[in-house]
Amino acid sequence: MDSEQTNTLTLDEIIDKSMQYLEKTNPDDIIVYGSDEIRFQLRFSKNDIIVSKRWANVQAGFFYVKDKKIATTDISDISSMEAVYKSLDELITFGKAIPPKDDYGGIAKGPFQYKKLSGLYDPDIVNFHEKAVDQVEEGLNAAIDHGAKHSAGILVWGYSRSKIKTNNDVEFKTLNSSFEFLIRSFLEPTESGQGLSVGRMLNSLNTQQAGQTAGEIAFQSKGGRKGEPGKYDALLSPTVVADIVGATIRGANPFSIDIGRSWLKDKIGDKVASEKFTAYDDATVPNGIRSRFADIEGVPSQQTTLFENGVLKGLIHNTSTAKKLGTTTTSNAGLIIPSNTNILIEPGIFTFEELIRESKKPTILVTSNWYTRTTNAAEGIFSTIPRDGMFLIENGEIQRPIRELRITDTFPNLVKNISAIQNKTRQIKWWLEVTIPTFAPAMLIEGVNFTTGTK
């Protein structure tokens, strides 16, 4: 049983000894990584905390390539080096069974110089559980003060330390912290609003503001009636922009293009969007949930311009995908699939109130959405469902709340028809809808198609 699990090994020992063990097999590439993480969650509903959670996870992972045959594993039994070696033996054997990936281009060669990045870890987070219930209460009270009857949501926070080592002269450790507060407030079941506060440094956590936003939108959505389908200009909140405009930015990924899950194939250098549209992947942005000083290959983080004035400038890459396309890594490894860090959308010049006033044609303000699905991602044909407060704007003023409409359009149309952009961004990340942290402004987009149920 578990009596032999002493767990006296440190991550350093596990990683160093595993590297030595695997190197004896003369592989092409090895990446060994380990992490020790603590996370908490307070989940609430109907103004009550319904469950308090704490997760502790210690894990090691291995990326092993020999003769271009790629195998990976994650293991949790790191109680002894014998247990780890047993898994490594299985990895070596497993790797022999995998046919070579002929277009594999290797991992980065170190050593690298790393810039110091501030704002990755807040030491106060270790004792944050002492204050967490109060923070939830503040958010709930703010929602009620601004018109909500009840709210649901989560406050999640946690910290981790991790270490990465490769057989290409890369070795580094990181300390990370992050939090996420999501609140959805209600008057009646169809009258609701959402608020968010996400980041890494606790001084940017503002549950009160998120609760206020959720409460206000819920209150303003009171008495909403079914909207009329048709073409409208759409004023999309940062939350909605992060999802459905973000879909195009996330599509600047060679893996997505290779499998037909992006509409950006063969479009580098083309003007694919409004000239107002500029976007980056940026792992160095302060307080960005995925900010880091290097990717898993050890390549120092950078800001990568993906779209500039509507032109697709490039894709995110790891070393292997970059080599295949004759370019250089953008520090977005992802061992197999390049992955976004934080997405940044360049803000515009308008305040949110000015965007409303700019909306001369009938315009629909969408504050939140969910369930975005594609008919064909290679063409960007999609629909998504607005939820929470949705409002009809006419002659530059919000006229009334509406509901039961669906955005049914294409991603190319959305980015081509951006007509005005808010002058500031907010970091958005929530549940399944926006998993890549996205610093997004509100956007006014012309001629968006809205549909509704016909029976």
Add this chain to the structure above:
Amino acid sequence: MVLNGKDTCDKVIELALSQGVDYIEARYEQYMNNQFILKNGTPELGAFDRTSGIGVRVLVEGAMGFTSFNVYTQDYVENAVKQVLKLTRASARLRKQPIIFSEEKASEGKYKVGALKSPADTSPEEKMDLLFTIDKSISNLPIPFRIVMLMDTIRAIYLITSDGSKIESEIPSLNFFGILTAVDPNRGAMEQASYSKGATGGYEWIDKWDLTNFLSTEAEILSKVAAKAQECPKGELDFVVGPNVCGLIAHENCGHPSEADRILGREAAQAGESYLNVDKLGEQIGSEYVTIIDDPTISGSYGFYKFDSEGVKARPRYLIKKGIFTEMLHNRESAGFLGTSSTGAARNSAYNREPIPRMANTYISNGDFGFDEIFEDIKLGIYMKNFSEWNIDDRRFQSRYVGREAYLIKDGELSSTLIRRPVLETTTPGLFSAIDGATKILEFDAAMCGKGDPMQGAPVWHGGPEGTRIRSIVVR
């Protein structure tokens, strides 16, 4: 597979009870996962995970706590329990009424789902060869983008509760997933589809699914849709939906809104609430032809289990019977709140996730029409065999299903005319009240259902008759 961690679970129960909890359950779970991916015919990787851990749920001072860990030293375990109890007790002040679990009969049992070709006894070489064979069957078709994956799992669980349940189980499962994109260069048309097969058991399912033939046939159809499908007629049409669409309707428009935690608002900030409520139990919410069942006991099904994650014995749930909303999906928390009994629907996707009400295998029951018969009195309609895009609002009131392989029905007969992307966009009551018949034979598809925060992917089947008829749908 030999379970570890049972002693730790037993010790955690003693430890938490000594610290004044009203209820505690502990589960030790161990996984053997293998995954193989081919992208456009090229092997991307082979991956495996060998992980395990313990999840603990407690009721204390009327509040609920959950903790998980994968290190089993005494100090580590004691600290994990101590910290979650502290946080849970602190949270109790933000509760208006205590959480009480429903009283259920304690269960004890051990079971193991058999596999003729266990994932553990099938070599990685053999698995990779299978995937290559499957992929090769479509390599000469006009499918410029394709990705195919095989994933197998053996999940072993030891569950013990402070009110006397003790269950051990071992369930192997297999999943195939693929995304294909067909292009017709002459027409400049493109169609995309994803395919999923899943079951409990082992690699014997590859033959049962006839996967090579299945995928090559589907790829050919997809290519034909890209090359030949015609625009959908507009106006008021009758629809007949195939088991793939019907199953999704059962899952999305009935299964999710029948989850008691959604009805009670527990999922409100994420997966949403429900257009159904407790007062609607016993009400007619669809036509008499609509009976929808969720059944975890179907042998070989992807959502199979004998006891749920709280130790409650599994049974079929009749969510809608002849159009009447009859039953919700309950775990002990939601059942306790409503003063009723659990319906054995508690599932957790991993040791580090709490058990919440979930579907298992959800389907619309069959009717008595023959396949040709179901089309006979349709003057103009669409047979939507399967879907590409779909979504539904977070109260499960308004849904949209876009057809992938769809045919014109004209003058009582199913034609061979392919129709491009017909759209069934309705409210749930509108949809359920418009069903007026179904065929005799049931079919099922596999899917991974998403819910919870953090996300809990739960393997499910959904299904229905070969044809279910839906009257008078306006297509714009």
